């Protein structure tokens with residue numbers, strides 16, 4: 001599973017930007033440091049599934065093998081203290097706590113609940129902690145969901161679609177399909193714990209029909225849907241990428257979502273694209289120029305950058321820091337973190353000159369990598385992003401244009 005997490009009506013994996021009166025507008029630039037607001041904690045570093053495409057366990061970085069399977073009580077306690085220290089130092093009014101893995105529920109729902117409570121107790125009063133566990137859904141039971149709900153931990157579920165066929169590559173270590181258990185878990189959350197349901201996270205598979213995929217996910221009644229492009233870069237291209245295949249997929253899914261005429265579910269990528277096109281601030285890793293503000297704590301207490309970087313090359317997410325010896329402020333000074341807070345200044349010349357720069361922002365950082373050239377390149381999805389952003393802009397323009405048809409009884 002990647003380090004991404006589902007967003008929701010209330011801040012979950014990624015806090016929604018506060019768009020009131022310019023609040024939440026954070027302008028990136030050289031030398032400007034922004035505090036971390038998303039703390040992704042690897043409560044458990046192994047997974048009960050072995051999805052065939054998983055870049056974390058099947059990708060170039062095998063650092064997980066040498067780490068403890070689960071975060072110890074000492075690591076979790078130290079992490080809670082460091083998060084509180086950072087919240088105090090930067091007077092944070094809210095932060096996101098993402099309980100991640102591997103499969104975090106392997107750590108036990110009670111452990112996750114206890115850790116979340118400890119973070120809430122340690123941060124200064126006035127700092128809201130929005131907690132979400134990002135799970136593959138297979139271990140969700142009534143008892144575990146009750147423990148999580150009582151602790152105010154919401155649940156985001158990773159699925160490839162809403163049918164068994166869509167999830168054929170999500171299998172356990174014996175090759176058995178995970179869909180029956182995952183579907184049972186998702187339906188249980190939707191039916192019995194709707195207030196705890198953060199939503200679904202799905203990696204786009206261009207081989208699947210976009211409308212059918214969207215509608216099948218909708219049947220699981222997610223309050224939010226987080227669509228991700230699969231990780232890839234110029235050296236290791238995304239699977240099956242030809243022409244604007246991924247962009248076409250997103251356009252078709254967007255049209256289905258847009259044409260509903262009501263918000264069937266929040267689709268973060270679509271809503272953020274619309275917001276950016278309207279000149280509103282947005283905070284997504286996939287689009288825009290907002291400074292990136294997420295940090296990861298591994299099961300051994302290492303402070304790392306987000307997992308997606310591991311799809312580029314071994315050690316790409318490493319900082320050399322850990323929660324025992326270092327503060328999160330020290331991680332803000334890491335060159336890799338600083339580069340993601342510099343906005344347009346850190347982008348390739350082609351991106352800086354691009355008319356879509358303010359909306360696209362060069363795309364997801366991990367998708368810009370080219371061996372021997374680093375990350376200062378356009379996204380490997382450049383053509384797809386152009387296709388998608390221009391398409392959404394056209395839809396917006398169409399919605400804003402006055403109805404050209406003559407009014408009944410009026411002048412044409």
Ligand code: SF4
Pocket residue numbers: 350351352354355356357360361362363378379381382383385386
């Ligand atoms: S990745 Fe492509 S579309 Fe995005 S800003 Fe760079 S050149 Fe423009």
